[in-house]
Amino acid sequence: MRGNDWKTGRSWIQQEIITPDTLERCKKRCTIIDEIKLDDGFRHLLLRRLPSGMHSLELFPRLKILRISKCSNLEFICEHDLEDLTSLHSLKIWECPKLVSFPKGGLPASCLTELQLFDCADLKSLPEHMNSLLPSLEDLRLFLLPKLEVFPEGGLPSKLKSLYIENCSKLIAARMQWSLQSLPSLSKFTVGVDENVESFPEEMLLPSTLASLEIWSLKTLKSLNYSGLQHLTSLEQLTITDCHNLQSMPGEGLPSSLSSIEIWRCPLLDQRCQQGRGEDWLMCRLTFCRRY
Incomplete structure (x- = not known):
């Protein structure tokens, strides 16, 4: 110095x-x-x-x-x-x-x-x-x-x-x-820790180039938006963590490109899957990798 x-x-x-x-x-x-x-x-x-x-x-x-x-x-x-x-x-x-x-x-x-x-x-x-x-x-x-x-x-x-x-x-x-x-190169997006989002993502919010989407600790999130997910034709990985009010997943419209869906500590959604309720249960059986 x-x-x-x-x-x-x-x-x-x-x-x-x-x-x-x-x-x-x-x-x-x-x-x-x-x-x-x-x-x-x-x-x-x-x-x-x-x-x-x-x-x-x-x-x-x-x-x-x-x-x-x-x-x-x-x-x-x-x-x-x-x-x-x-x-x-x-x-x-x-x-x-x-x-x-x-x-x-x-x-x-x-x-x-x-x-x-x-x-x-x-x-x-x-x-x-x-x-x-x-x-x-x-x-x-x-x-x-x-x-x-x-x-x-x-x-x-x-x-x-x-x-x-x-x-x-x-x-x-x-x-x-x-x-x-x-953003033509955006392939990974993570959003977390908010108390005012009830539905996500809105239509055309995210680009079709996304390969990985992670959503965590959205305290008031109740549902995933079908119209915001259906055009994500490159999406391979969807991870949802600590969304305690998330009640349902889209019965249809998830991109066919998805190879892994992980749900961590979302108790309401997990309860629906365990009880075998409707389309959520079918999706759990076919695609969910539920972890805690």
Whole structure:
């Protein structure tokens, strides 16, 4: 570690993993750390539990993997427009409750393949212009983002293969605006942890390219929507977990491409199967792999 301006607290950090221990010497000489700049030789960086005075993070072009977690006062990744982050492949941000937004104008990371955001209570939006600035993005995971309402204007990148949405109540409520039909590569979709969905999926909500659909912990889900499933002609795997109010499955209309249906901890549906009631029972006998 070396510093160039100890009085202001601005410093160059030359270690790949930055934690309270690695910052100890710096903290003894700085009253506050309000900004971190990274040497352009960095490739992998983990930032965890940084000091309370750090509000922004400057990124440099050669970074490939960036992890940010438990930075309780981090508000911005960068407070001004970024240069191209052509080497960045993976970005994960965990438990940064005051993170408000990404850089104005978007995140210019043309090689980014993985973006994961978890438990950022104040985050209201994803990076702007994702469809054009993140053309290589394949895996997007969104967890516990209560203020996130919509995807950015222009939609998600067309190469996206896997989308995971969990405990994002406003985003799930606005699901008819997702425009997932415009994603020709999307093959895996997971949605979970919501208390306001009674029927899923709506007609034309999901693209026909899906091979795997996982639904879990939708507390008020009562039924699967026939019209939303029948056009999923590539669907092979359907998994439903912890949907305690799910009462029935479609008697017809499930895609013929399905090779596995797994039901985990859905007591009402399991009861119908065990009692041999109507079309649900026939489906249980023919296709269900019920597990607990």
